[in-house]
Amino acid sequence: MNFKQYILENNLGIINDEYSFKDITTIGCGGKIKCLYIPKSIEALAKAFKYIKEKNLSYFIIANGSNILASDSLHNEIVIWVKKLDYTYVFLENSIKISAFYPTIKLAYDLANLEYGDLSFLGGIPGTLGGAIYNNSGAYNDNIGNHILEVEYIDTAGQIKTISNSLCAFGYRRSIFHFIEGIIISATLKIEKIKTKELLEKRRKQRLESQPLDNKSMGSIFKNNPLIPSWKIVDALGLRGFRIGDASVSAKHSNFIINLGKAKASDILAIINLIETRSRLEFGINLIKEITII
Ligand SMILES: Cc1cc2nc3c(=O)[nH]c(=O)nc-3n(C[C@H](O)[C@H](O)[C@H](O)COP(=O)(O)OP(=O)(O)OC[C@H]3O[C@@H](n4cnc5c(N)ncnc54)[C@H](O)[C@@H]3O)c2cc1C
Incomplete structure (x- = not known):
């Protein structure tokens, strides 16, 4: 059974062969994708990822595609497009657990509207929380790693694992996920009551002027x-x-x-x-x- 059959027979999502990287990256270029996998849920994604690893298939994870340049040639690897997965957040005591697929700019605004944060640095960084964690995205001397308590990810055996901030090896545009294989599915961030809407708007304006x-x-x-x-x-x-x-x-x-x-x-x-x-x-x-x- 090949990957496409496995996904379809087990109802784990959609396989599409009509996309190119130019359709799913913000730079808008890059070649055709032979097998784009759009998971239908986290559970489905975990099963599919386990299968990919068991069969030793090559793959690439993409979320919003805001930081990716894909070559013009045909891409034979399985491209796992996680952007379409549902996202939400849940408040915990002094923290908030957020899906990795939450769009970052929306997240910055949503939390600022609730007067929680401060994630105002994220207000001009397109992408998803998972992509931001992968790269430890940041701006204005702040980065996502400064706000993370722990990260949840699917490991190569399809199991859900949690790692604390100290094991995430956050550095300048770098995290542990550059060195281990896994699909980030959520993160818990520390939050405090703070008003950041004005700062967010100011920074958004600065970006419009300079970028x-x-x-x-x-x-x-x-x-x-x-x-x-x-x-x-x-x-x-x-x-x-x-x-x-x-x-x-x-x-x-x-x-x-x-x-x-x-x-x-x-x-x-x-x-x-x-x-x-x-x-x-x-x-x-x-x-x-x-x-x-x-
Ligand atoms: C106009 C513009 C301004 C930007 N400004 C900034 C800035 O100020 N600061 C900054 O740091 N960046 C900036 N970026 C870059 C980009 O926005 C960030 O790197 C962003 O965090 C990428 O998120 P994404 O969801 O688009 O990830 P993608 O581009 O889809 O993926 C990036 C990497 O993360 C991996 N990845 C994505 N999701 C997951 C996941 N769930 N699990 C495991 N791996 C995953 C991918 O495999 C890939 O290697 C900017 C980009 C644009 C277009």
Whole structure:
């Protein structure tokens, strides 16, 4: 029995062969997906993941696709699209348990409206809570790791495991989930009563002014090193606005690459490679990518 038969016979969700990565990533490019799996529930996802691991099948997990650049070629791996799973939260004592599939911007606003938080840093970071945990997403000197008490995930045996913050190895755009296989399904965050709506709105406005939010992008391409922000390096190379095909370094924020219409992943990669090579040769600085490339 192949994966598709297993999913359909056990009623574990939908298999689709009509999507491309360009349909499910915020940058809007990337090749066709041979097998897109849309789980119908957490229980179904756990069974499917167990099957994938038992049969040693290759797979990739995607949520909102806000941080992913997928190549233009056909993708034969099973792509597990978790974005469509239900999400909710439940208040506990001094904490809140939130589904990993909760959209982050909505979460920041929902909690601010209830005067709980402070997750105002998340208000301009598109994606899901699970994606934010994977990358320890952050802004304004804050990151999701600062707020997490524990994370629940499905392990390779299809079991639900819980790990505490201290085992999550949160670092700069990094967590334990870069090193272990698992699907994050929820997290418990510490919360306090606090009014953050004004701060959230202010930060949202700042972002609209400083980032190309009207264009398709993946956020920052390169991590900042402690001495110099990456956009300054791109500017010093004279590459602000530089274009290959429909891929362009944003004129508004030079650590963003935008898709002006029909950009190919190969155009974007060519720009990334050019910036990396010139940064190394001209300034001796090795830039490190923030995005996931597959
Ligand atoms: C306009 C714009 C602005 C941005 N600004 C910021 C910013 O200020 N700060 C910042 O940190 N990031 C920023 N980003 C990047 C992006 O928003 C974050 O990385 C976000 O947290 C990704 O979440 P996602 O749900 O889209 O994850 P995806 O892009 O779908 O996935 C990202 C990675 O997480 C893994 N993953 C996702 N969900 C799960 C899960 N449930 N279990 C296990 N692994 C999972 C995927 O396999 C992949 O490797 C920005 C992006 C855009 C487009």
